[in-house]
Amino acid sequence: MDLNERTKKVLQAVIDSYIQTGSPIGSTVLAKSYDFSLSSATLRNIMAELEELGFLMHPHTSAGRVPTEKGYRYYIDSLISFDREAQGITEQLDQASPLQGGDLHHLMEEASQFLAKLSRHTGVVVAPAEPEGTFKHIEFVRLRGNQVLIIFVTNTGTVLNKLVDLDEQITQHELASFSGYLDEELERHTLAEVRQRLLEKLREEKASFMRLLEQTYRASQEVQERDSDKLFIGGASQMFETPEFADVEKMRSLFRAFDDKYKLLKLLDKTSKAEGIKVFIGSENPFFEIQGCSLVVGNYQAGNVVGTLGVIGPVRMQYKQVIQVVDYTSRLLSRILDERLQRGIER
C-alpha cells in the first residue's frame, strides 16, 4: 500500500488519538491537536481518501473517523516504530523486577500476572508442551501390594509422577534395580527421547519387567499430557477497565472463553510455531468467541522447549506498549528458564 508521507501521518494521528481517547476523531479536533499546518477541510479530504482505501470508517454520517481493522493492521505493520523508546521502556520494565520463580507453575502464574499488570489487559501464559531439561532419575515407590507410583525427575528439578496398578508382584528391591537400570539407559535424554527409547525397549525386550516397562511407558506419555499445556490467565478483571466492554454481553462471551481454557489453548498453540511477536487484530483472531479482541502473542523458549505467552485486550489497545511488554516478558522468561537449564546441564 503506497500512501504518501502526509497521508500516513494523518492516519497515524487518527489512530494514535483514537487509541488514546476512544472517541471518533473529527477533522477540526485533528487540525487543532496536531501540527499539520493544514485546515480541517483538507484533513477532511484526506480522511475521506483514507476511508475510501478502507483504513478508516464512519460510525454514522455526523461522526468522526475510527480506524478499521485494516487501519490497525497498517498502523502496526508500517507506522509504529520501536527502536527509539525501546530502551527507556526496557529499563522501566526492569525496575518492575518481577518473577521470583521457584516452582515452574508458580513462575508461569507470576508471568501471567506480570503481563496483566504492565499491559493493563489480560495476560496468558501457556506452559511448555515439553518439560525443560533432560531425564535424570526414575523412582518407583510401592504403595500397596500392586500399586506403584512412578516418578520422573529431570535435571532441572521438575518432578512428574503417575500412580499405576500392576498385575504382578514386584518387590521394592526389584523395583530399585530396575530403576537403576533405566537411569543408566535414559540419562541425559529429553523426555521426548525417553518416551521413544522406552518404546524401543518395549519392542526388543522379552524380559520379566515387561509389564512394568509398559506401564512406565504409558506413564511417561500421560504424565506429559497432563502437565504440559497448562494455561495461566492473569488479571482477567482488567477487561472491565476498558469502556469497549461496557456491554455485558461482550464481557460474558469473553469470560466464557476464559472458562473454556481448552479452546484458548488450541488457539495459542497454533501461533506457537511462529517467531517473534505476532498481533491478531479483531476478527483476524481465529478464535471467534473472543472477536472484538486483539491478541498480542510471543514465544519463550529454553533449549528446544517452547511455550507461548501473550496479552488479550480490546482492539483499541496501546499496541506499541503492549508489544514491548510481551516482547520483554518473553525474553525474561526465556532467560530465567535458560538459567535453570544451564544449572542443570552444568554438572
Place this chain on the structure above:
Amino acid sequence: MDLNERTKKVLQAVIDSYIQTGSPIGSTVLAKSYDFSLSSATLRNIMAELEELGFLMHPHTSAGRVPTEKGYRYYIDSLISFDREAQGITEQLDQASPLQGGDLHHLMEEASQFLAKLSRHTGVVVAPAEPEGTFKHIEFVRLRGNQVLIIFVTNTGTVLNKLVDLDEQITQHELASFSGYLDEELERHTLAEVRQRLLEKLREEKASFMRLLEQTYRASQEVQERDSDKLFIGGASQMFETPEFADVEKMRSLFRAFDDKYKLLKLLDKTSKAEGIKVFIGSENPFFEIQGCSLVVGNYQAGNVVGTLGVIGPVRMQYKQVIQVVDYTSRLLSRILDERLQRGIER
C-alpha cells in the same frame, strides 16, 4: 420470630416467586398465582406487616415487595425443607456422574466445575491445608554437585518436592542410606507429624547429615505451604447469567475479587471450622468486596484432613437447590478422598 402460619406462607410465596422471576411481587400477582383464598387487599395488609418486621421491602412506592436479607435468612432457617425432595435431587446428581479424579489438583478443578455446572453459579474449592495420607517415602536426587531435589511421597500417591542447595558434598550413596533411615523413622506418620519429628531429630542429633536434615525439615515446611490452600474457581462466567449483575461495576468488583485469590482464600478458611453447610447472605458475607453476593459453603474431609468448597452467586439464588448441590458435592468429594485414603492404608 413468631409468625403465624398464614404469614409464613405468604413470606415463602413472595420469596419463592422473587427467586424465580427476579422482579418485585405485587399483591395482585401473588393472589392470582398462589392459592391463598385471600384477596389482594388482605395480602397487602400481610405484606405491609412483613415489611414492618423487616422481612420485605419496597424499592419505591409503586413497586411490589422484595425480600430483605433478613427475609432470606428467615427463609433459609425456617421456611425451606429438604427432606421430601432430597432423594430425587440426589439421584439426579448421581446421574451427572462426574469427577474422574486422577491427580488431586485435577480432582479439585473438576469439583469446582461440577459445582458451577449444577448450581449455575460460580464454584470454588479450596484444596486441603494438609495433604492426605501418611508419609511413605523420601527420596533425594542429586542434580548438580550440591543441588539436591527432595521428594516426599505419601501412601496415597501424593508427591511433594523441593529443590535445595547443599553446602557439603554428599554422595548419592550416602543420600540413599539417609533416605532409608528416614523412611523407617517416619513411615505411617502424617506430614504434620513428620515435620514435628524432623524438628525433634534436628535437636537431638549431632550427626553428619545435620545440614541435610535441616534442609529436609525446611523443605517439608515449604512444600506444604506451597501446595496447600490452592483455590480452584469454576464457571466464573456463570455470573453473567444473572440479571442482578447486568451492572458492569458490580461485575468488575466481583472479578477483581476472583483475581485476588488470596483474600478469597482467607475468607473461606475462616468458615472451614464449622460443620455442615453454611449460608452467607449478602452483607453477612465478611468479604466486603463481593457484597451483593451470597455464599453457600461446606466442608469435605478425608481422615482428619479438611477442605472447603462452595458456591458464590447473587443474593437471589435458588438456595434450596444450591444447598443440596453443595451438600452433595462435599459428600462426594469426601467419599472419593476417603477411598484413596483407604487404598493407601489397606496394605
Place this chain on the structure above:
DNA sequence: CTTAGCACTCAGTGCCCAAGAGTGCTAATA
C-alpha cells in the same frame, strides 16, 4: 377480620425538540 374501592405514587416508555459535532460539496483562492 376481610374485602372492595379509590386516590395517589412512581418507574418506564415514547415522542419531540434543540444543541452540537461532523461531514460532503461547491466555489473561491493562492
Place this chain on the structure above:
DNA sequence: TATTAGCACTCTTGGGCACTGAGTGCTAAG
C-alpha cells in the same frame, strides 16, 4: 492544481413532557 472557506445537511445525544400501568395505603362497608 491543491488548499481553504463556507454552508447545508445528517445524525447522535440529552432534556423535557405526557401518558401508562402496576402497585400501594387508606377508608369504609360487609
